[in-house]
Amino acid sequence: MSWDFSDAALATDRRALLDLLTTKSFAKKKVVLASGRESDFYVDCKKTALLAEGHWLVGRLLFAAIRQHAPAAVGVGGLTLGADPLASAVSLVSHLARSPLAAFLVRKEPKGHGTGQWIEGLSGLPAGAKVAIVEDVVTTGGSALKAIERARAEGLEPVGVFALVDREEGGKEALEATGLPVHALFRRRDFPA
Numbered sequence: 001m002s003w004d005f006s007d008a009a010l011a012t013d014r015r016a017l018l019d020l021l022t023t024k025s026f027a028k029k030k031v032v033l034a035s036g037r038e039s040d041f042y043v044d045c046k047k048t049a050l051l052a053e054g055h056w057l058v059g060r061l062l063f064a065a066i067r068q069h070a071p072a073a074v075g076v077g078g079l080t081l082g083a084d085p086l087a088s089a090v091s092l093v094s095h096l097a098r099s100p101l102a103a104f105l106v107r108k109e110p111k112g113h114g115t116g117q118w119i120e121g122l123s124g125l126p127a128g129a130k131v132a133i134v135e136d137v138v139t140t141g142g143s144a145l146k147a148i149e150r151a152r153a154e155g156l157e158p159v160g161v162f163a164l165v166d167r168e169e170g171g172k173e174a175l176e177a178t179g180l181p182v183h184a185l186f187r188r189r190d191f192p193a
Contacts, residue, residue: 020051021048025046059089076132077105083136133151133158133161137164144171
């Protein structure tokens, strides 16, 4: 376990994470995506992010990207379910690196009982908190757009979107239209043709 956040250490981690994503999460097959689009490949990042090594690598690399591109962020989260292990991994690594980011999870529907809240973990963030939105795979940007909208409605200030994979199908551009920068660790071209 390394606390080295040098470019060389992060490059090594990036190669290791891409190898895990390629061997555990990537498949060449016909699928219908959450966006409703058909595709000839699929990347199920949860298969990697829920492995101990994958969780560590995801946390290190996304944390480093957030600290580099959105240093004012005090929270990290996104739309359940894809963003859940990512936010958890980043929050854990941030604590261990003594630069904490509180995790939050955006529900697809408000909680059906109790307070009816949309965001879990909101109480750990001050009003107006700057937050990083995380996403596993960006296709159309729909999930991250929902997370941005809900975070803003709850008084948070998203300052960037951080994804594991950009499928390069227009989602990055749709997200950037919200005024937020988008940073993806990997793109479609990083995976087998």
